[in-house]
Amino acid sequence: EPEVTQTPSHQVTQMGQEVILRCVPISNHLYFYWYRQILGQKVEFLVSFYNNEISEKSEIFDDQFSVERPDGSNFTLKIRSTKLEDSAMYFCASSTQGALTGELFFGEGSRLTVL
């Protein structure tokens, strides 16, 4: 069964360092998302991406964050200068018809620890 894959599964970094989280969405999906979940908190929307551009971003997604689809398969989230409060599980998701159907397929997540 097709699935969303994310790498790395866990990354530890020093405050101020740049981090790139990678995702391979399901191949025929057109809509891509990043969400994050701070330990013990709810899943929060960061950004949606469609037709090679950002569709919507939340208040969390400030200038320190960027997304890219560098080729036909990868979807990346870059955090330019990490802060302690960026420590969270970051989930990539993809869908065929957008969030209106609610049927997003999530990856297993990348746990980011900022020291």
Next chain:
Amino acid sequence: EDQVTQSPEALRLQEGESSSLNCSYTVSGLRGLFWYRQDPGKGPEFLFTLYSAGEEKEKERLKATLTKKESFLHITAPKPEDSATYLCAVQTLSGGGADGLTFGKGTHLIIQP
């Protein structure tokens, strides 16, 4: 601001003991309400989409219902493998089809054998 509140935060049931989880929402205009299941250390897994009051969806031991203010996830005769955190999420009229979902904090369900 859109709000999604789930209750209870945690629920422990015996195997076979049916119950319901609640999701109440305050949004500017509901486009859809969604239920997900999340296992420890994993990403959310889609269960149901509900669009309008009165709608019901079923899958195995789970049934989701929707009113104008809340949704219920009914679990009938649960088994230990139903143990998970169940998440409710909404999408509102303020955005288009690609917009993000607003999640609740979830209900952590434990089914004891």
